[in-house]
Amino acid sequence: MDHETQQPTPPLDAEAMARRKFLGRVVTVLNIAVVGVLAVPAVQFAAAPLKHRLKEEWLDVLGDDELAEGETREVAYTVAVQDGYQKVDRKYVVYLSRQDGEVKCFDPACTHLGCRVKYQSDQHRYFCPCHGGVFDESGKVVSGPPPKGLIQHPVKVEGGRIYVSRMV
Amino acid sequence: MIQEPPESRSPETRERPIITMVPDVESADQLARERPALRDWMELRLGWWGFVRKNLDEPMPPGVGWWQTLGNLLLTMLVFQFTTGVLMAMYYSPSPQSAYPSVKHITDTVTAGSLIRGLHVWGSTCIVVAMTLHTLRVFFWGSYKKPRELTWVVGVLIFQVMLAFSFTGYLLPWDQKAFWATVVGTRIAATIPFVGQDLLVLIRGGDEVGALTLTRFYAIHVMILPAALMALIGIHLYLVRRHHIAGPVIPQKGAPQPFFPNQLFRDVIVVIIGIGAMFALALLFPPGLEAPADPAGTDFTPRPEWYFLGLYELLKIMPAGWELVATTIVPGIVTIGMLFLPWLDRSRSRHPAKRGWTILLGTFVILMIGLMTLKGILETPPHSAHSAPAEQHARH
Numbered sequence: 403m404d405h406e407t408q409q410p411t412p413p414l415d416a417e418a419m420a421r422r423k424f425l426g427r428v429v430t431v432l433n434i435a436v437v438g439v440l441a442v443p444a445v446q447f448a449a450a451p452l453k454h455r456l457k458e459e460w461l462d463v464l465g466d467d468e469l470a471e472g473e474t475r476e477v478a479y480t481v482a483v484q485d486g487y488q489k490v491d492r493k494y495v496v497y498l499s500r501q502d503g504e505v506k507c508f509d510p511a512c513t514h515l516g517c518r519v520k521y522q523s524d525q526h527r528y529f530c531p532c533h534g535g536v537f538d539e540s541g542k543v544v545s546g547p548p549p550k551g552l553i554q555h556p557v558k559v560e561g562g563r564i565y566v567s568r569m570v
Numbered sequence: 571m572i573q574e575p576p577e578s579r580s581p582e583t584r585e586r587p588i589i590t591m592v593p594d595v596e597s598a599d600q601l602a603r604e605r606p607a608l609r610d611w612m613e614l615r616l617g618w619w620g621f622v623r624k625n626l627d628e629p630m631p632p633g634v635g636w637w638q639t640l641g642n643l644l645l646t647m648l649v650f651q652f653t654t655g656v657l658m659a660m661y662y663s664p665s666p667q668s669a670y671p672s673v674k675h676i677t678d679t680v681t682a683g684s685l686i687r688g689l690h691v692w693g694s695t696c697i698v699v700a701m702t703l704h705t706l707r708v709f710f711w712g713s714y715k716k717p718r719e720l721t722w723v724v725g726v727l728i729f730q731v732m733l734a735f736s737f738t739g740y741l742l743p744w745d746q747k748a749f750w751a752t753v754v755g756t757r758i759a760a761t762i763p764f765v766g767q768d769l770l771v772l773i774r775g776g777d778e779v780g781a782l783t784l785t786r787f788y789a790i791h792v793m794i795l796p797a798a799l800m801a802l803i804g805i806h807l808y809l810v811r812r813h814h815i816a817g818p819v820i821p822q823k824g825a826p827q828p829f830f831p832n833q834l835f836r837d838v839i840v841v842i843i844g845i846g847a848m849f850a851l852a853l854l855f856p857p858g859l860e861a862p863a864d865p866a867g868t869d870f871t872p873r874p875e876w877y878f879l880g881l882y883e884l885l886k887i888m889p890a891g892w893e894l895v896a897t898t899i900v901p902g903i904v905t906i907g908m909l910f911l912p913w914l915d916r917s918r919s920r921h922p923a924k925r926g927w928t929i930l931l932g933t934f935v936i937l938m939i940g941l942m943t944l945k946g947i948l949e950t951p952p953h954s955a956h957s958a959p960a961e962q963h964a965r966h
């Protein structure tokens with residue numbers, strides 16, 4: 403136990419050297435295997451959310467008669483979604499807009515970095531509060547950094563109701 | 571805090587290995603017979619005083635002074651950060667339903683809760699300030715040059731870890747500010763070509779910021795980053811001791827001084843000031859909470875933590891389609907430039923005047939970051955200012 407009296411190991415002969423080299427490699431391989439049996443399931447576990455596939459759902463959001471020609475309005479609706487370990491009613495907001503008789507549904511997430519755009523009916527424009535993105539009522543970029551127009555969700559009108567599709 | 575063993579006062583014994591200080595041990599029973607003092611008994615086994623003495627005697631080249639106290643200030647602040655963080659983890663609960671009420675409970679109900687949370691919130695700001703000053707001093711002194719390249723590289727990694735701490739911690743209160751800053755902040759990953767969308771899902775733990783984003787950020791904030799930080803700081807300090815502190819760029823006359831007492835005294839003064847400032851901020855500007863996160867809300871303007879405001883401003887001035895420049899390319903180049911600085915700056919001398927372009931470019935980058943951050947801070951509407959007392963109204 404006394405470290406003052408510890409003897410150095412004697413020099414190794416050729417055979418012992420070769421054995422050392424060989425066993426050293428075996429140890430390396432085994433250690434990589436040990437790391438592997440942990441790392442592979444660990445990465446799979448942490449990356450599990452990548453496996454989730456979105457599926458389309460149609461939701462009844464508004465009566466057809468509640469949206470006038472030329473009008474744009476904010477509509478909120480809830481969808482039951484699986485949020486990790488729990489089912490929750492997630493609330494979504496979209497803009498419904500009727501232009502030339504056609505109903506369109508715009509996502510309020512700015513195409514720049516996802517802040518919520520706000521529609522100003524007096525100016526017929528959507529404004530993003532974050533970096534100054536502006537969109538017109540057809541969703542096209544008017545100015546600012548957004549790279550493309552507002553994202554649209556498919557819409558159908560059936561039996562006097564407006565349905566919006568959403569990937570959840 | 572640290573007591574000097576009486577032996578170290580005489581210069582002859584200071585050089586001798588500590589083990590000879592203990593009566594020569596032939597066998598365990600001799601030791602038992604002589605009934606050594608507990609200190610000697612421990613010393614033989616731990617070698618503790620040898621370690622302490624080595625650090626107290628650490629040579630400080632003449633000219634080392636106040637600027638070299640920032641590292642120890644950072645260490646102390648990190649102890650505070652760890653302590654307050656572990657304490658809050660006893661009350662905090664990371665789920666979309668419980669995160670907000672648990673933070674509210676910590677702030678409003680738990681004894682000293684507002685102070686503990688305030689120290690943690692303001693601690694992150696103080697650490698970023700102290701870390702920036704420490705980095706600037708190392709940069710201008712050219713202390714990253716041979717043989718201290720890896721000390722610097724590890725420092726740059728520590729810097730990144732600290733920013734990751736801030737980003738993940740910001741979400742945990744799950745109020746509007748937290749939620750929307752994370753929605754926008756994580757979207758930055760999606761701007762990266764090809765892998766962006768998958769990366770976004772990996773970071774968020776799903777397509778949207780939700781329950782799994784919160785548990786992910788929590789695990790990263792309280793497990794992964796602290797472990798990484800401790801490892802990196804361990805290496806950083808080992809290297810600092812191995813290469814000793816670099817003296818001033820123009821060596822000054824005189825022999826090196828031991829760390830104790832002069833430099834240790836300076837350290838303590840700076841620690842008192844720094845920790846005092848942290849307490850003052852935590853007490854004068856108690857941490858607030860905004861309204862609980864509302865994923866459906868459309869009237870909230872997200873703002874990042876103040877030290878990310880420079881990037882935020884950069885994003886604002888980028889034309890359409892150029893966001894990758896602000897989100898990835900510029901920060902990427904600055905980070906890689908910092909990592910490889912010891913090899914990019916090839917001048918032999920550490921003197922700023924002999925490192926022309928390095929100093930020019932460095933000063934330019936520092937000024938740009940500073941100005942953009944300042945612009946961001948000035949444009950922050952007062953109601954969402956960082957922990958402003960006005961926020962307290964939102965609590966009621």
Ligand code: HEM
Binds near residue numbers: 640704
């Ligand atoms: C929380 C983070 C950090 C802690 C706790 C820390 C701690 C320390 C300590 C105690 C010292 C010696 C005393 C001093 O010079 O102040 C030191 C020196 C040093 N640090 Fe850090 N540091 C941190 C971050 C950084 C960063 C971000 C960088 C660079 C990007 C860096 C680069 C260096 C270098 C190159 C030295 C050697 C200086 C010299 O020899 O003159 N450190 N650090």
Ligand code: FES
Binds near residue numbers: 516517533534546
């Ligand atoms: S997020 Fe809308 S302009 Fe940047």
